[in-house]
Amino acid sequence: MDYTIKTLGECKYDSPLNLDDEESDNIAGYISDDTRIFIDINYRGSCSADDAHTLEKAGPRSKIFFRPGYTRAALVTCGGISPGLNNVIRSIFMQLYYRYGVRNIIGFRYGFQGFCPDTGLPPILLTPEIVESIHRTPGTFLGTSRGERPPELIVDRLEHEGVHILFTIGGDGTQKAAHAIHEEIERRGLEIAVVGVPKTIDNDINFVYKTFGFDTAVGQARNFLECAHAEAHSHPNGIGLVKVMGRDSGFIAAHATIASREVNFTLVPEFPFELEGENGLLYLLEQRLKKRDHAVIIVAEGAGQNLMGGAKQETDASGNVRYNDIGIFLRDEIKRYFAARNIPINLKYIDPSYTIRSVLPTANDSVFCDNLSRYAVHAAMAGKTDLVIGLWYNVFTHVPIEVATAKRKTIQPRSNLWLSVLEATGQPPVLTNGDHD
Numbered sequence: 309m310d311y312t313i314k315t316l317g318e319c320k321y322d323s324p325l326n327l328d329d330e331e332s333d334n335i336a337g338y339i340s341d342d343t344r345i346f347i348d349i350n351y352r353g354s355c356s357a358d359d360a361h362t363l364e365k366a367g368p369r370s371k372i373f374f375r376p377g378y379t380r381a382a383l384v385t386c387g388g389i390s391p392g393l394n395n396v397i398r399s400i401f402m403q404l405y406y407r408y409g410v411r412n413i414i415g416f417r418y419g420f421q422g423f424c425p426d427t428g429l430p431p432i433l434l435t436p437e438i439v440e441s442i443h444r445t446p447g448t449f450l451g452t453s454r455g456e457r458p459p460e461l462i463v464d465r466l467e468h469e470g471v472h473i474l475f476t477i478g479g480d481g482t483q484k485a486a487h488a489i490h491e492e493i494e495r496r497g498l499e500i501a502v503v504g505v506p507k508t509i510d511n512d513i514n515f516v517y518k519t520f521g522f523d524t525a526v527g528q529a530r531n532f533l534e535c536a537h538a539e540a541h542s543h544p545n546g547i548g549l550v551k552v553m554g555r556d557s558g559f560i561a562a563h564a565t566i567a568s569r570e571v572n573f574t575l576v577p578e579f580p581f582e583l584e585g586e587n588g589l590l591y592l593l594e595q596r597l598k599k600r601d602h603a604v605i606i607v608a609e610g611a612g613q614n615l616m617g618g619a620k621q622e623t624d625a626s627g628n629v630r631y632n633d634i635g636i637f638l639r640d641e642i643k644r645y646f647a648a649r650n651i652p653i654n655l656k657y658i659d660p661s662y663t664i665r666s667v668l669p670t671a672n673d674s675v676f677c678d679n680l681s682r683y684a685v686h687a688a689m690a691g692k693t694d695l696v697i698g699l700w701y702n703v704f705t706h707v708p709i710e711v712a713t714a715k716r717k718t719i720q721p722r723s724n725l726w727l728s729v730l731e732a733t734g735q736p737p738v739l740t741n742g743d744h745d
Contacts, residue, residue, distance in 0.1 A: 317499070511560070
C-alpha cells in the first residue's frame with residue numbers, strides 16, 4: 309500500500325500558532341513532514357528504516373496552505389451516532405476559529421443528504437454561541453443519515469458554497485465516500501482539502517488503534533454485564549445474556565469482558581462457534597451451570613450469523629447487510645436446549661445496543677475527541693487531503709483514506725487481546741467440534 313499523504317500544493321503562509329520548532333527545548337511545537345511512525349515495531353533480524361512501512365506523524369506545521377481569513381470550512385457527520393460527536397464538532401470549530409483565525413465555518417445537516425438541493429436543508433453557519441454547549445448533549449447537533457450521494461453532486465455543492473476544507477466525521481462508509489469526493493475534486497483541479505475523523509463505535513477502522521466513543525461504549529457494556537451477572541447470580545441456574553454492537557469486529561464485547569471479569573462466554577464475529585456437541589456452546593453452558601449454578605454470556609451482533617442461514621438478509625441505506633438477530637436466536641436456542649432436558653433455567657436477555665451509543669462520552673473519550681479534532685484541523689490547514697486521523701502506538705498519525713478503508717480491523721486469534729478474553733472467561737480457545745489445530 310501507498311502510505312504517502314496527498315497535499316494540495318506548496319505551503320506558503322506562516323502558521324498563526326506561534327509554536328516552537330520541532331523538538332526545540334523539549335517543548336511541543338511544529339512537526340515536519342518527514343517525521344514518520346513505524347507501522348510495525350517488531351522486526352526480526354536486520355531491518356533499516358527504508359525497508360519499513362511508516363505513517364506520517366500528525367501535528368501542526370510551521371507553514372500552512374490556506375490563508376485563514378480567506379478560508380471557508382465545512383463539517384458533516386454521517387452514519388450512526390456515537391458518544392462524542394458533538395465534542396468533535398465543537399473542537400474542530402474552536403481550533404479553526406480561535407487558533408487559526410478561520411471565521412467562516414458551516415455545518416451540513418443530516419449527513420451527505422444535506423448536500424442535495426432537493427432536501428431544502430441549507431448549511432448552518434457555526435458561531436461560538438451556537439457550539440458553546442453542544443458537547444453537553446448526546447448525539448450530533450448537525451444531524452446524521454445513511455446512504456450514498458453522488459460525489460459529483462457533493463462537489464457541486466462544495467463549489468457553490470465556496471468551501472475550501474471538508475471535515476467528514478464518520479465510519480468506513482463515510483470515509484469511502486470522502487475518498488470518492490476527493491477524487492472528484494482532484495478530477496476538477498480544485499483546491500479543496502478532505503480530512504476525515506474516524507467514527508465507528510465498533511472500533512474497526514484499519515490503522516486506527518481506537519475510535520472516539522469506543523471507551524464509552526465499553527464502559528456502558530460493562531455496566532450491563534454487571535446487571536446480567538447480578539440477575540444470573542441471584543437465581544438457580546441463572547443465565548445472563550447480553551448482546552452488544554459489533555457487526556464484523558468484536559472489540560466492544562472483548563474489552564467489556566476483560567473489564568467486567570464476570571463473563572463466561574464471549575462470542576464475536578471473528579471466531580465461529582457451534583451450538584451442539586461436546587465443544588459446542590450449549591453443552592459447555594450446561595456444564596458451567598452444573599459447576600457454578602450461573603453463567604454470563606456476551607455476544608456481538610455479527611457473531612453466529614452462519615447458524616441462522618436461510619433467513620432473508622436485507623441492506624440498509626448504506627448498503628450494509630442487516631444481520632439476523634443473534635441475541636434473540638441464542639435466547640430461544642438456550643431455552644429450547646434446556647427445556648428438552650427438563651432442566652429449569654432463569655434466563656435474562658439484555659439488548660442495550662442503542663443505549664450504549666446514545667450517551668455522553670467519558671472524560672477519556674472527551675479528551676480523545678479534542679485531540680482528534682485538533683490534529684484534523686492541523687492537517688487540513690496544511691493542505692493535506694484524502695486522509696483520516698489515526699492513533700498508532702499512542703501517536704497521532706495521518707492515514708490515507710484508501711489504506712484506512714482497505715479492510716476492517718478485527719480481533720486476531722493470536723493477539724494479546726483475545727488471549728486476555730480466554731483467560732478472563734475460561735472458555736475453550738474454539739467452540740467448534742472439528743479439528744482444533
